[in-house]
Amino acid sequence: MVQENSERLKKYLDMISRREGGIEGVMHKLGAGRRPREEGAEGPAPARPRTGAAPARPKAGAKPVTAALESAARGKPIPPQDHELLEAIIFEDIRPAIDIVDGAFTVTHPLWTQLSGDAATRTRIEAAIPLVGRIELPGNTRIPYGGTGFVVGPGLVMTNRHVAEIFAEGLGDRRLSFRTGAAAGIDLKREHGRPAGTVLVVRKVVMIHPYWDMALLAVDGLPAGKSLTLGLDDARELAGRDIFIVGYPAFDPRNPVDVQDAVFDGRYGVKKLQPGQLQGGVDTSSFGKLVPAATHDVSTLGGNSGSAMFDLATGEVLGLHFGGRFHERNYAVPAAALSRDDRVIAADVTFAGKPPGGQTEWSGWWLRADSAEGPASGDNGAAPSTGSASPAAAPVSAGLSISAQGGSVVIDVPLRITISLGSATPVTVQAAAGEAITEAMREPDHDTDYSTRKGYDPGFLNDPAQKLAKLSVPMPKAASAKVLAKTRDGDTILHYQNFSLSMHGERRLALFTACNVTKAPELKKPEPGRDYTRRGLSGLGANDQERWFIDPRLDEKLQLPDVFFTKDRKAFDKGHIVRRDDVAWGRSYDELKRANGDSYHVTNCSPQVGGFNRSADGTDNWGDLENHVLSEAANERLCVFAGPVLNPDDTVFVGAGGEGAKLRARIPERYWKVIVSRVDEGLAAYGFVLEQDLADVDFEFQVPLEFIPALVPLSEIERIAGVRFDRALNQADQFASLRGDEVVMRQGVRRKTRIGAK
Structure with a gap:
């Protein structure tokens, strides 16, 4: 690892010093004009250190700086003790972040004095500053702010899709x-030492681009008649061009705390000027595909997402920053690519000249977006109204009719509900002619011929449409094989359509599951015109309730029956460990339906507090995390492992066991999940733990709590869950990486190094 860090630093220093004629040129300029270290960073007096922050490390003297740079210049390995010193040199002098206060800035860095010393350059930068703002999230207590955005047209702001x-x-x-x-909303101020500006409300989401990591927002109150201009020159063909970014870098836990606090003076989330250079183009992972991004070497941090990348010579926007790898390279959506997109042009984005438009290589992604099912609200991107909605505007679903008859409104659903108006006449409900109201517990449709099941595929991330190196993601294993239940054939793995699992014999619950997940529309809906709803795939009537079923390949005594969840334990959900929607895909409708049915085996069920799988707003706790991982993946495929944490001290509940018997079962309080994706450099693995509180579980109600996942190291999941992951997955763990930081910031999850004992 030390050698890898040394090589990374050396390569990065070589890249960012080309502008100065190499590392020797940097040494010469720093030696001639470097700021005295005791003066501190430029700008206003340092703010008080963050609570709990490590004290800032003393500034390095000239001799250690020279020695560290000389090692790099001569191609020698950089000693580990010099790594942090060189990181600080990069942050402070070669690729600095400069405070913006009252829309102005002062630069004392020897390598970047032209930013404020050249009048024309300074004017271009200061013209851009007021049109860049911080994306605010009113009412969101989990994420301090969303990132950066900038004005690109009348009432129009551009930011990242993510x-x-x-x-x-x-x-x-x-x-x-x-x-x-x-x-x-967006705050166009948010400067250090100054009051927050007015938060301008995002009125409507105009576009979430299906190919590029870009979004357009309609915002009221933006400066009239002012907009940044997107350039038509392709940033991917301008390697070596000087650029600057204006954004809101956040504290980045990947970097040494003392180095960051010394450079940023403990000030994060405020407007900064960050200079650098373009470094050509490269394919990188983005929302389930590889995209041809522009690259740059600005020292961006979390919070810079959505920043404009400006041409220092013209002030035009050359790209939209969307991510990167720390001190390797950063990525941007080329503005020239957006100028070829007719829908971006039609949205009234301002370009430097006449945008070419025309056919693009991502037109198929637009077709997919157009054909996808939209949100149930049907509000077409408008912000939620604070007033009451007009009844006349309510959409009418298929199979529902509303008519007026005299002084009544008649609604057929197909129940007929008659509401008389103008008096206190009671509401009457009667069944429509020829229809009976029935409700029954029924098993979803499922295939009982298990010979067709191939189960989890470790090579699933190898998309046949991509010519990439083959990768394998093996299933987890039990830390102790003795705990595993054996099937009637003596095996310890049960294979289903698109997933597999192993059962814990004593607990009668899955120890771990492994599934293949895809969002590819040709696999999610392989045959147009078929019914892909949950009830349609399950063959259930409108009033039927799902009854889960035993797997005949395993002794019934090793499984918790459906009656345990439905007889008297109303505080529990029948929680899918493998999410039904994850595995409901196939190359044919029959395959997809088989996978849907397989997810209702009780072997895939774990008792969970009501609402455990759903956040407070009703969304899926796990689903959002999977979508986030896909946003940085090279294709639309995931391998997902999951299971309960089977602690021997879990609380025992006594419930129905069928035929009048009582069944004792311990209810897990924690669940884990590992999501694995393919990225441009190989594999990326993310580990999460979600906890449920059983303190208030009662027979007669469900507990309406919100559950927040924690990002944890895979090694910690191994420790608490009694499983072992393949070595390649532990090496691909994103817990301490930039991608892990993005999960924490964008999804509002916690980061925990260790899960405490019960």
Whole structure:
């Protein structure tokens, strides 16, 4: 690891010092004009250190700086003790972050004096500053702010798709909506030592681009007649061009705390000027595909997402920053690519000249977005109204008719409900002619010929459409094989359609599950015109309730029956460990339906407090995390492992066991999940733990709590869950990486190094 860090630093220093004629040129300029270290950073007096922050490390003297740079210049390995010193040099001098106060800035860095010393350059930068703002999330207590955005047209702000998806859902420009209870705004100030500015409300989500990591927001109150201009020159062909970014870098836990606090003076989330250079183009992972991104070497941090990347010579926006790898390279959506997109042009984005438009290589992604089902709200991206909705505006679903008859409103659903108006006449409900109201517990449709099941595929991340190196993601194993239940054939693995699992014999619950997940529409809906709803796939009537079923390949005594969940334990959900929607895919409708049915085996069930799988706004706790991982993946495929944490001290509940028997079972209080994706450099693995509180569980009600997942190391999941992951997955663990930081910031999850004992 030390050698890898040394090589990474050396390569990065070589790249960012080309502008100065190499590392020797940097040494010469720093030696001639470097600021005295005791003066501190430029700008206003340092703010008080963050509570709990490590004290800032003393500034390095000239001799250690020279020695560290000389080692790099001569191609020698950089000693570990010099790594942090070189990181600080990069942050402070070569690629600094400069405070913006009252829309102005002062630069004393020897390598970047032209930013404020050249009048024309300074004017261009200061013209851009007021049109860049911080994306605010009113009412969101889990995420301090969303990122950065900038004005690109009349009442129009551009930011990243992954920023917009914090508060909005949908894809494309036709079926967009705000998430339940979510709101957003932009503050064009947010400078150090100054009061917060006015938060301008995001009125509507105009576009969430289906290919690029870009979104457009309609915002009221933006400066009249002012907009940044997107350039037509392709940033991917401008390697070496000087650029600057204006954004709101956040504290980044990947970097040494003392180095960051020394450079940023403990000030994060405020407007900064960050200079650098373009570094060409490269394919990188983004929302289930590889995209041809522009690259740059600005020292961006979390919070810079959605920042404009400006041409220092013209002031035009050359790209939209969306991510990167720390001190390797950063990625941006090329503005020139957006100028070829007719829908971006039609949205009234301002370009430097006439945008070419025309056919693009991502037109198929627009077709997918157009054909996708939209949010149920049907608000077309508008912010939630604070007033009452007009009844006349309510959409009428298929199979529902509303008519007026005299002084009554008649609604057929197909129940007929007659509401008389103008008097206190009671509401009457009668069954429509020829229809009977029935409700029954029924097993969803499922295939009982288990010979067709191949189960989890470890090579699933190898998309046949991509010419990439083959990867394998093996299933987990039990830390002790003795705990595993054996099937009637003596095996310890049960294979289903698109997933497999192993049962814990004593606990009668899955120890772990392994499934293949895809969002590819040709696999989620392989045959147009078929019914892909949950009830349609399950063959259930409108009033039927799902009854889960035993797997005949395993002794019934090793499984918790459906009656345990439905007889008298109303505080528990029958929680899918493998999510039904995850595995409901196939190359044919029959395959997809088989996978849907398989998810209702009680072997895939674990007793969970009501609401455990849903956050407070009704969304799926796990589903959002999977969508986030896909946002940085190279294809639309995931391998997902999950299971309960089977603690021997879990609380025992006594419930129905069938035929009048009583069944004693311990209820897990924690669940874990590992999500594995393919990224441009190989594998990326994310580990999570979600806890449920059983303190208030009662026979007669469900506990309406919100459950917040924690990002944890895979090694910690191994410790608490009694499983072992393949070595390649532990090496791909994103707990301490930039991608892990993005999960924490964008999804509002906690980060925990260790899960405490019960």
